[in-house]
Amino acid sequence: MTTVLDILDKGTAYLEKRGIEDARRNMQMLVAHQLDCTRMDLYLRFDQPLEEAHLAPLREALRKRGEGIPVQHLLGSVYFRQHEFKTDARALIPRPETEELAEWLAKNLKLPENAHILDMGTGSGCLGLSLAHDFPTAQVTLADLSADALTLARENAEFIGEPPLPDHLHFVQSDLFQNLEETRFDLIAANLPYIPDGEQVAIEVRHDPALALFSGVDGLDLIRRFIPDAFQHLNPGGWIALEIGIHQFSEVENLLRAASFTDVLTLKDLSGIPRFPVARRPGL
Known part of the structure; x- marks a missing residue:
């Protein structure tokens, strides 16, 4: 069974091979978004098993990020000062x-x-x-x-x-x-x-x-x-x-x-x- 830590490690390695800067942080953002939690929450959920319902969209997001699509576009929003703003192309x-x-x-x-x-x-x-x-x-x-x-x-x-x-x-x-x-x-x-x-x-x-x-x-x-x-x-x-x-x-x-x-x-x-x-x- 793939855990949160497994997908973080494998996804980070995948992004690093494709020259994505700050690969670990990018992967944390994608996983946290999929699990509807904060990046800090992930540290308490390293051993949590991930079902295919979570893994399939994560693989697709990971593929797109490896192709250079901005992580902000994949998440659909970005924080700017005290607010969260929608962002896209x-x-x-x-x-x-x-x-x-x-x-x-x-x-x-x-x-x-x-x-x-x-x-x-x-x-x-x-x-x-x-x-x-x-x-x-x-x-x-x-x-x-x-x-x-x-x-x-x-x-x-x-x-x-x-x-x-x-x-x-x-x-x-x-x-x-x-x-x-x-x-x-x-x-x-x-x-x-x-x-x-x-x-x-x-x-x-x-x-x-x-x-x-x-x-x-x-x-x-x-x-x-x-x-x-x-x-x-x-x-x-x-x-x-x-x-x-x-x-x-x-x-x-x-x-x-x-x-x-x-x-x-x-x-x-x-x-x-x-x-x-x-x-x-x-x-x-």
Whole structure:
């Protein structure tokens, strides 16, 4: 009889042979999901026999993970700060780095009552919906060019099942600010595509929509369009916050200053990489 420990050991070895990073953790996540328990619970269930009803779907999930399908797609959800979000091929998988940006904004920004917040390129909605919970009186707009991504963001607004009030959330399909011409914001946050065209990415990343990944020869085409328009759509004293790729911070800081932003600063992620440029529109 196959036990929990048996399947963990065999599955880990299988994933390691196929070059899957952090194979043990991946296998723990798949088994815990199948048994509807936490990864920590598995340590108390090592000797539990597994019936074929559990083994068959585990084998299928293991095969797909070995082919590079992201574990988050196989589980159907991912935790981002205090909430669990649905995730699938319609949008970029929420990343821990974006979680760091959301955390910094929640702790460090003092926004006015009834502030207006924009999450540009919202994807799954994880950033915008998290900010909506951090600033519960704010009006939050989640914008994306992709209709599929916006559908997922709407589903996540219902999936997390907590405030803010529905009339505080606005979902807009837009090519950057094309459909937001009349709106001004106190905070514009964006995790836009920043990978250079043709750059090789991990096999898991290839399951994200190309629209959410690539942006020109140096990866900054969309950001170059975005920054000057963002300045025009901020209230005086309003903030812009971005997530960017490795080695891009100097160019992005120059773009921010050229657009008349002040207080330009690039925050580092937990790996020490300059990852999050933030700046303000001068004013009150």
